[in-house]
Amino acid sequence: MQWEAVIGLEVHVQLATKSKIFSGASTAFGAEPNTQACAVDLGLPGVLPVLNAEVVRMAVMFGLGIHAHINQTNIFARKNYFYPDLPKGYQTSQMDLPIVGKGYVDIPLDNGEMKRIGVTRAHLEEDAGKSLHEDFHGMTGIDLNRAGTPLLEIVSEPELCSAKEAVAYLKYIHGLIRYLGISDGNMAQGSMRCDANVSIRPKGETTLGTRAEIKNVNSFRFIEKAINFEIERQIDVLEAGGKVVQETRLYDSERDETRSMRGKEEANDYRYFPCPDLLPVVISDEDLRAIKEALPELPEQKRQRFMDKFKLSEYDATILTEERETAEYFEQVASQCGDAKLAANWMMGEIAARLNKNNLEITESPVPADRLAKLLSRLKDQTINGKGAKTAFEALWEGADDVDAVIEAKGLKQVTDTHAIAAIIDDIIAKHPEQVEQYKAADDAKRKKMIGFFVGQVMKASKGSANPGQVNQLLQQKLS
Amino acid sequence: MHELTIAELVQGLADKKFSSVELTQHYISRINQLDKKYNSFITVNEDEALNQAKQADQLRANGQANQFAGIPVAHKDIFCTKGIKTTCGSKMLANFVAPYESTVTEKFSQANFITLGKTNMDEFAMGSSNETSHFGSVCNPWDTKRVPGGSSGGSAAAVAAQLTPAATGTDTGGSIRQPAALCGITGIKPTYGRVSRWGMIAFASSLDQAGPMTRTAEDAALLLNVMSGFDCKDSTCVDQPVPDYTESLNQPLTGLRIGLPKEYFSAGIDSNVSKAIHAALDVYRQLGATIKEVSLPHTALSLPAYYVIAPAEASSNLSRFDGVRYGYRCETPENLEDLYKRSRGEGFGAEVKRRILVGTYALSAGYYDAYYIKAQKIRRLVKQDFTDVFNEVDVIMSPTAPTTAFNLGEKMDDPVAMYASDINTIAVNLAGLPAMSIPAGLVDGLPVGLQMIGNYFAEAKLLQVAHQFQQATDWHRQRPTALD
Secondary structure (H helix, E strand, O other): OOEEEEEEEEEEEEOOOOEOOOOOOEOOOOOOOOOOOOOOOOOOOOOOOOOOHHHHHHHHHHHHHOOOOEOOEEOOEEEEOOOOOOOOOEEEEOOOOOOEOOEEEEEEOOOOOEEEEEEEEEEEEEOOOEEEOOOOOOOOEEEOOOOOOEEEEEEEOOOEOOHHHHHHHHHHHHHHHHHHOOOOOOOOOOOEEEEEEEEEEEOOOOOOOOOEEEEEEOOHHHHHHHHHHHHHHHHHHHHOOOOOOOEEEEEEOOOOEEEEEEEHHHOOOOOOEEOOOOOOEEOOHHHHHHHHHOOOOOHHHHHHHHHHHHOOOHHHHHHHHOOHHHHHHHHHHHHHHOOHHHHHHHHHHHHHHHHHHHOOOHHHOOOOHHHHHHHHHHHHOOOOOHHHHHHHHHHHHOOOOOHHHHHHHOOOOOEOOHHHHHHHHHHHHHHOHHHHHHHHHOOHHHHHHHHHHHHHHHHHHOOOOEOHHHHHHHHHHHHO | OOOOOHHHHHHHHHOOOOOHHHHHHHHHHHHHHHHHHHOOEEEEOHHHHHHHHHHHHHHHHOOOOOOOOOOEEEEEOOEOEOOEEOOOOOHHHOOOEOOOOOHHHHHHHHOOOEEEEEEOOOHHHOOOOOOOOOOOOOOEOOEOOEOOOOOOHHHHHHHHOOOOOOEEEEEOOOOOHHHHHHHOOEEEEOOOOOEOOOOEOOOOOOOOEEEEEEOOHHHHHHHHHHHEOOOOOOOOOOOOOOOOOOOOOOOOOOOOEEEEEHHHHOOOOOHHHHHHHHHHHHHHHHOOOEEEEEOOOOHHHHHHHHHHHHHHHHHHHHHHOOOOOOOOOOOOOOOHHHHHHHHHHHHOOHHHHHHHHHHHHHHOOOOHHHHHHHHHHHHHHHHHHHHHHOOOOOEEEEEOOOOOOOEOOOOOOOHHHHHHOOOOOHHHHHHOOOEEEEEEEEEOOEEEEEEEEEOOOOHHHHHHHHHHHHHHOOHHHOOOOOOO
């Protein structure tokens, strides 16, 4: 049977505020345990929450970034459950009336097309602390530094059909929050975490299958693997005549598998009710307008601008605008070298491959934008050819900082002197009389294929320094 | 000295008739001597109180003393006080010392009041008789076989027994007014949001409000001046200017419109209590007020609505007492679940557990709409009732409690009968209105409280109405005959 997967994602984004959502304690990462937890974060008797206005602004920015309805009156609720790292015995979150209502994002698919994914809602909530199970002689330590850190939980519609789409969606969200400057999106530090609801159904079926929720997967790569594992697991279960049970599963990256964590029957009754310590949040039309006006250029606006200005395809424009830093790098290279198509090709080819291989961000690239732009200018003005550019790039990646010096030192300058090239061509023609005969006897179509042999020989003889276009042209003259 | 009101003590200190050290020592001695009978204090702050008194005297000697410097007060043991135990009347917090100070007690400290100690209360303020305290029942100074009311029973008894000139209380469903009535003192629950809840251990967040418990309305006005005001640490606190509550005390009551809600004089109100209230109302007529019957039609629904909303909030508010970070922890827990179950099972008393269970049930999936949502709808109707009546009258009056102080143990086995003793006080909390109780008579030697309910932020009006009555009568000057 043909199966199709249905995936919905819940993404938790840590908002980049200086202080916590309901207290004045710092949110900085990596402090000594319990040094950034005040009376409110500790859930001492008698303490009260006061909402950090900054988180409201950030959540609204996000809502506007996904074309969502903003609930100008929204309400905090208590989600009640016991856990040692949840100091108050409830998490302050939003249930009915979240700050961000329905919206959508457009994500690029591998086939070059775009797909619109619905976002059900996004709501504000506080993070819990951390339980530390090592170093306490069989006991558990609690670190409440993270307790009260502001989170935005973004819930997608179950409209993603593969692990790849899920990753594309996540990358878009990741890019967007960084464009907006509302989160550093650092997945390794937990600033962006993801739960995936995965179910499968026979292809063409419209009702949803029973879903499993995979908790807390913290990298794009693991999300892809976890979802793929889960889809395969569910197919195996159903094809063996079994039933998928509704449960929460944990992804184990070391074994690359998901494991059951708790079943539906063990699920908590969270007894949500409006938090009586907090008033409803009311966002005035004026505040909403001010936030809208202060929004930076968003990925999709940038995408459209790149398409219009640089004549890029929608797919290329989407890939290049996904992360703000990549877009800015590209735009600098394209403007400085004056050839956007060339810049785009290099960004998505050489640069992407190198960054990927070395696991680097664009901001960590050893070749800064202005240097790449200069290299591409040299390619464009024919000082060097494509092969020379790649050789030079290699040196720049290894740390060389002067493009012209590299070209000089490596002898990459193209030979554009017609006499010098002509001499090499004459030599090659003399050395290959047979091929010359065949060429002359051939029709135009065949000649086009055969000319490559001569070009190759000339390039080899020039040690790659001849301009291939020029060689081609001269050869055609001499052989006709 | 213990006969004097705060207003008189302020004058006495200013006139150097006595020092704060003398005054404080006098009260400490009284507590040490007499409180064995009443059990109104959980913690007596003897050494620190005398230190504070010395400092206050010093300030006075230097000419730097403010109005209240050196006046002793007691605080209900629900307010977190840095360095002094805050138990909330529970085994759960029997040894808890807060690392921070509540806004209310902080305001008293800043005004250089002396903290005599922390007063007894029903556990987590859940009770109407002060019998649910882990630290034992409080006895009513008018008759030690009787309850002082609750939950601020320790504060009420301590003021009535003249162990402190005044005390703070909190009121979630009548916890200031009912004990004030049963102990023959004056107590005011301000408008919800008038006094900061920061550092006041929460019972039901949307209902809790702190207020002063004093001998006179004038003292209540003086202390409310100290306690009131916006606090950025409490989101439900209202940012509205605080008037000087003493300013309008002496204005006459000519033309005052008093409403008597017929539902508050219905069956269940002791006939002698009713008589005493009507006698008090005659005084108001003489003072120039007009009195008419009004109706608050949803009164009968307020008790069930209250006993859904208050426990629902409490069930969540009390989740933090889990034995993990502070407070009571059971011996040798086997695992996490055992730690939770036994710490909470052993740390909470029966009434607290009953309310946690009721509240948890009311919020559960499948019951939430039928109970919690329904109760919130009733709450809006109750509020509307009052709004409608305040179009016609300035103040609503009724008996505070249906009876005078009942016997210790009388209602402990019948929670519903106990809850019914709050029948006249509860709707006020649901609506968030200010209300007072003042002494208005004696029945068989036991005090009767007159409740007066005002419109939102009409505390000044209530205090004026109470003060004028106290100028015309001396019920507030009556003291238990058994005293000393």
